[in-house]
Amino acid sequence: xxxxxxxxxxxxxxxxxxxxxxxxxxxxxxxxxxxxxxxxxxxxxxxxxxxxxxxxxxxxxxxxxxxxxxxxxxxxxxxxxxxxxxxxxxxxxxxxxxxxxxxxxxxxxx
Amino acid sequence: xxxxxxxxxxxxxxxxxxxxxxxxxxxxxxxxxxxxxxxxxxxxxxxxxxxxxxxxxxxxxxxxxxxxxxxxxxxxxxxxxxxxxxxxxxxxxxxxxxxxxxxxxxxxxxxx
Numbered sequence: 001x002x003x004x005x006x007x008x009x010x011x012x013x014x015x016x017x018x019x020x021x022x023x024x025x026x027x028x029x030x031x032x033x034x035x036x037x038x039x040x041x042x043x044x045x046x047x048x049x050x051x052x053x054x055x056x057x058x059x060x061x062x063x064x065x066x067x068x069x070x071x072x073x074x075x076x077x078x079x080x081x082x083x084x085x086x087x088x089x090x091x092x093x094x095x096x097x098x099x100x101x102x103x104x105x106x107x108x109x110x
Numbered sequence: 111x112x113x114x115x116x117x118x119x120x121x122x123x124x125x126x127x128x129x130x131x132x133x134x135x136x137x138x139x140x141x142x143x144x145x146x147x148x149x150x151x152x153x154x155x156x157x158x159x160x161x162x163x164x165x166x167x168x169x170x171x172x173x174x175x176x177x178x179x180x181x182x183x184x185x186x187x188x189x190x191x192x193x194x195x196x197x198x199x200x201x202x203x204x205x206x207x208x209x210x211x212x213x214x215x216x217x218x219x220x221x222x
Contacts, residue, residue: 031208042200042213096141102152
């Protein structure tokens, strides 16, 4: 099983600040997904990136897949308290299995 | 549309007891999986199934059994609970391929 490392583990910022979360692997994944999880709930998919160098935007969230398909980043512009949660990256193995990173806990203070 | 339904939501077991965590999905997804989530460790794959009658081990299968007799159901059995199995368990389902995984709400299990 390939490993995914996420950083930072924890991020506490003020409303309006920008932030970036990183997801790195020494191996190549066919695609990578980002999920967001709120307390007491299961993770919910935010985005899937498939092509090396791909950039996808979801309102104030920008996701990038590295050219070599080994790393990805999530950038949030002007964070809001509603962005608070656990952000998980997941590499897709063999088209089905998901390998998850340890997650980044984001807290946005108003 | 119910999606992925897990029961129970909370459970306390004594060491050595056995139990089954239930998972059902109504989306006709081929692929189902069980994860455990521990602080600082993300989601770790316990067992998965690519279709009825087919199961395979994930990263942390020891102490757990699964079966997949129907497309809809994928129960997880703890044979003899140990304190190290205290965790939050999530069931997920997805269609084959690079598709969205849908998760249940989780089962918080405490083994004392």
